[in-house]
Amino acid sequence: MGIKIQDVAYVRFGAPDLDSMEAFLAEFGMARCQRFNGRLYMRGLDEDPYLHVTHQGEPGFLAAGLEAASIEDLETLAREESVSIDSLDGPGGGFVVKLTDPNGFHIEVIAGRTRVSSIELTPRLPGNDAYGTPRLNAVKRVARGPSHVKRLGHCVLNVKNFRESEAWYKSRFGLITSDEINLGSPEQAFGAFLRCDRGNIPSDHHTLFLLGTGNPGFNHAAYEVADFDDLMCGHDWLKEKGRHHEWGVGRHVLGSQIFDYWRDPWGHTLEHWTDGDLLDAAWGSHRATIQEALRSQWGPPPPSTMGS
């Protein structure tokens, strides 16, 4: 039963002003792929035609898109869920199976989007540090400007009942627990970082993070940037532009990534991250404490507003 999704593809939001959203996302490090019929599609460096979609309208989180391995997998899912396969409306076309999770979140499982040409980064010089000094007779200069968003890495959802949502997502999409957060015993699970089962092909430590807050809502979506310098350049850029900084810069414990969280003009939280864990299916599943989930290896503690 179910299929094995390969990654998260995009998040959809509503916003009343596409100009303002595009200006923010450009400063965040994405580029316009297309804008038409009241919809804005933004891309990153990779070949995905879009990673972020905005529909002109009331502000809010509308849907998350998950990438299936094939059209055949979409057919399997559609048959098991007794729903149709629709054309995916957006650059690159493709197909979609639309589902609604136990919290009322709209989940779009997609396949068959036509890829676009990737955008090349300028080559990076190696770093000199205590572990080695490979950069000789070459000066390092980092260009000021926005971060370079490569891809969407994960989406975090606050859910009504963690076990109910966990079962819903795992049974349909083959997700594996990387770290389950316990408040003392397995019966008191508060949430889990879930990764894609791609066999021996490593996946991000988490593609979906479900948090059993009891109050369903979008928590954040997280975009991978080029590297640590790139994340810090983007931090300065967004700060200079007067954008709303939420939390960071720091290094998480679970997932290990260096993070920096920002809010869009309507308060949706988007994360920049780099240097996260990549784990294959054999890495298995682990348990962690709420302290490990919230604590950073370095960096400031989370603000009370984080995740709401």
Ligand SMILES: [Fe+2]
């Ligand atoms: Fe995150």
